Amino acid sequence: MNYRTDKYGNKISILGYGCMRFTQSAGKINIEKAEKEIMEAYNSGVNYYDTAYVYPDSEATLGKILEKNQIRDKIKIATKLPHYLIKKSDSIEKYFAEQLKRLRTDHIDYYLMHMLTDVKTWNKLKNLGIIEWISEKKKSGAIKQIGFSYHGNSEMFCELIDAYDWDFCQIQYNYMDENSQAGKKGLQYAASKNIPVVIMEPLRGGRLVNNLPKEANEEFEKYEIKRSPAEWAFRWLWNQPEVTCVLSGMNSIEMIRENVKTASEVQVNEFTEKEEELLKRVAKAINSKMKVACTGCRYCMPCPQHVDIPGTFAAYNRRYSDGKMTALKEYFMCTAMRKDSSAASNCIECGKCESHCPQHIEIRKELKKARKELEKPLYKIGRKIIKWFKIY
Ligand code: SF4
Numbered sequence: 001m002n003y004r005t006d007k008y009g010n011k012i013s014i015l016g017y018g019c020m021r022f023t024q025s026a027g028k029i030n031i032e033k034a035e036k037e038i039m040e041a042y043n044s045g046v047n048y049y050d051t052a053y054v055y056p057d058s059e060a061t062l063g064k065i066l067e068k069n070q071i072r073d074k075i076k077i078a079t080k081l082p083h084y085l086i087k088k089s090d091s092i093e094k095y096f097a098e099q100l101k102r103l104r105t106d107h108i109d110y111y112l113m114h115m116l117t118d119v120k121t122w123n124k125l126k127n128l129g130i131i132e133w134i135s136e137k138k139k140s141g142a143i144k145q146i147g148f149s150y151h152g153n154s155e156m157f158c159e160l161i162d163a164y165d166w167d168f169c170q171i172q173y174n175y176m177d178e179n180s181q182a183g184k185k186g187l188q189y190a191a192s193k194n195i196p197v198v199i200m201e202p203l204r205g206g207r208l209v210n211n212l213p214k215e216a217n218e219e220f221e222k223y224e225i226k227r228s229p230a231e232w233a234f235r236w237l238w239n240q241p242e243v244t245c246v247l248s249g250m251n252s253i254e255m256i257r258e259n260v261k262t263a264s265e266v267q268v269n270e271f272t273e274k275e276e277e278l279l280k281r282v283a284k285a286i287n288s289k290m291k292v293a294c295t296g297c298r299y300c301m302p303c304p305q306h307v308d309i310p311g312t313f314a315a316y317n318r319r320y321s322d323g324k325m326t327a328l329k330e331y332f333m334c335t336a337m338r339k340d341s342s343a344a345s346n347c348i349e350c351g352k353c354e355s356h357c358p359q360h361i362e363i364r365k366e367l368k369k370a371r372k373e374l375e376k377p378l379y380k381i382g383r384k385i386i387k388w389f390k391i392y
């Protein structure tokens with residue numbers, strides 16, 4: 001296993017265990033299977049385990065396994081505060097205490113604000129006394145390091161990076177999201193501030209492995225070096241020195257072994273130009289199946305009405321590549337889970353964006369279509385709930 005260091009010089013395995021989806025049997029987590037998998041990863045050198053308050057039964061399952069095998073102090077736990085559920089200052093402590101109990105520990109190594117979407121939301125937490133709470137927890141040793149996980153665009157990500165003295169952060173990143181989400185720009189910005197970056201969605205929820213278009217598979221097959229699509233995706237990430245740890249939701253021993261093997265072999269900056277070109281061709285083949293040929297370059301931004309144009313198109317494309325629910329979830333996270341909506345329906349059709357688009361996309365027309373597909377009643381209800389309960 002290869003390791004990289006966090007802000008304070010601690011060694012983190014470059015492969016982290018994403019505990020969001022342990023295998024279920026009859027509607028419950030199969031704890032024997034989860035234990036075997038966690039222990040396989042642990043014995044192979046994986047020392048970073050990522051969970052969250054809202055992942056069903058995940059914290060409690062992880063806590064049980066770590067305690068039973070007496071490995072709590074040999075690994076690092078990352079978990080997340082569901083700040084969007086918090087209305088009063090004392091709720092912060094309540095959630096945290098419950099998390100410690102579930103995880104059967106007295107401290108959290110890496111504690112994240114879950115899905116922090118904008119600076120306004122962070123300011124809301126500041127008004128509830130989060131800064132004082134964090135410093136008290138850090139002083140007592142109950143929290144070792146503070147970070148945030150993020151879905152959204154690179155501009156807001158950079159603003160969030162500057163909004164506090166973070167110890168680390170977590171972003172969605174893969175060879176398809178080089179120019180969307182926080183993107184390479186966000187990754188490099190965080191690294192320039194000496195903030196380690198943990199990567200989630202390295203395979204875009206499995207999309208870079210399952211049901212790849214024929215043309216993408218052909219590109220891999222005809223390349224001189226034979227690697228699985230997953231291995232290519234991981235190698236592309238680990239090639240970048242700014243990437244500290246890549247999370248993978250591994251739910252088979254074979255998958256763990258394959259990822260561990262790759263994580264033990266890779267070196268920074270070993271990718272050749274030819275290999276970069278290969279992944280660009282694969283990305284192009286995947287994009288060619290997309291509804292809108294948006295590359296996420298962001299030349300059309302900012303929109304005076306705050307529409308997240310590339311975010312909308314990314315979710316719209318996912319509607320056709322990864323299914324309705326994935327797209328709705330992504331669109332909701334990108335446009336609704338924030339104080340000021342960045343939904344396609346904010347568009348007033350001023351046309352300012354279109355002259356900047358190198359792909360000559362008819363942005364106004366495509367936004368209308370995307371809005372029709374993505375702003376369904378469920379989205380609107382969700383947005384109303386956010387407003388009523390002042391979640392963001
Ligand atoms: S046309 Fe719509 S999306 Fe484009 S800049 Fe104007 S308001 Fe924004």
Ligand code: SF4
Binds near residue numbers: 356
């Ligand atoms: S300029 Fe065009 S390709 Fe680039 S992000 Fe905007 S819509 Fe997408």
